[in-house]
Amino acid sequence: MLAVFDDRMRKNAPPDAPGAYVERVGDVVRQTGPDAAWNGVLWSALDRSRVDEAIAEQVDHYTALGREFEWKLYGHDQPDDLADRLEAAGFVPEEPETLMVARIADLPTSSAPPTGIELRPVTDAAGVELMAQAQEEAFGRDGTRHRQQLLAQLTERPDTVVAVVAMAGDVPVSAARMELVPGTGFAGLWGGGTVPAWRGRGIYRALIDFRAHIAAERGYQYLQVDASDQSRPILERLGFTALTTTTPYVYRPRLAA
Template sequence: MDNAAVLALFDRDMREGARPDGPGARVERVGAVVRRTAPGHGWNGILWSALTAADADAVIAEQIAYFTELGRKFEWKLYGHDLPADLGQRLVAAGFTPEPEETLMAGESAALTLGAGPPEGVRLVPVTDRAGVDLVAGVHERAFGADASWLRGQLLDQLADFPGTVVAVLALAGDEPVSAARLEMAPGARFAGLWGGGTVPGRRGRGIYRALVAHRARVAADRGYRYLQVDASDRSRPILERLGFTPLTTTTPYLYAPVR
């Protein structure tokens, strides 16, 4: 895989050329940025930018003013190759809080190693209704130690209004939910995204996450997506590399909460 070419394609498809992919979502290019706004539980933030040292601070201030007027928290999703090189420092100076850095990884669906099934005693089941969504949210809270009310609302909205854009799956050990993950598929894009793969403490290191990756990869390939992409933590990166994913760059969420 030509990593530089795939990264450039990712920038064009999923960032600069992003499409609305959820209930009420709007994607618009405003000057040197592409931003997404969405009501309710939807994600709000900056997907792409083409800034210089001369205009970066002014553009950052414009976006803060825009989202503050809407009364919404938002994220500036910064990638390692974005310019200017000190954009992260500028965001912090403007009041953003950085989250942990992750690695943007990608792989060609046809070239990935997808033979992994779940370990003995674990089965994968699709999520199609509110009861399943509640189980996914519960796994997320146990796996990541964070509130998942936003995920519950987002998944319910997607399954109701945009069912073709998301596949959610649970891993059950007996009747106990032990892991969960999502596959998001933007219409017309060449990349499908792997999100939320989390396994509860006490069940990690047994191949459940790997099986969820392989399952979603097969679904994406069957639906014609050439590439898979994932923002990988340090814990998941080695597993993804063994499956055939390649690191492309880093990505860091910078979060801004308007002062009320």
């Protein structure tokens, strides 16, 4: 399954945002897009003799565009000191996560939201604002970029994204989205966050079930999650399997020496 994931979702990944493109340059596959889009390296197959040169090439490419970018490093990527080389080049690692995958047909078929919670599809700017409010409180960080990304997707590529917000009356308490990747069989679950006062009540699980049903209806076979330590136990209980780790290494040109 890891080999299938690498082939479909990294090595041959389609662009995931309006105005973005994916290209292979030597032994690196990268996505380049507008500033609000995700920019970064999806896959690489580097040996020790060329790794530093390839890292420098990516830095030059994105710096020339004024883009912050991410080298998405997986636990099985080579060479085995790639993380050290990225840090030496000025990349800053963020928190590692666990790549988890499940076959949709093997997941539990029903997980209703708790009493008093309504799951509401997000289809317009008003819904995006509610979603952003929930995620900003859940994660404690500004959601401006995610607002821009989601609004662009809903406007220009609505068939590739599903977003949902959990409402307690008029108050948004949790939110999540799903990226549908055409031609791969994979749908990615992203951004699942619940405000602290509402955690532990089954909302996160209900959001997974909501998105899994839609993915299955649209012909997708697998769900993929980059799971935090907090969400991994829930996903394991549902039937997701851990394949490897993934760590974002971020390069910010404005902070570079």
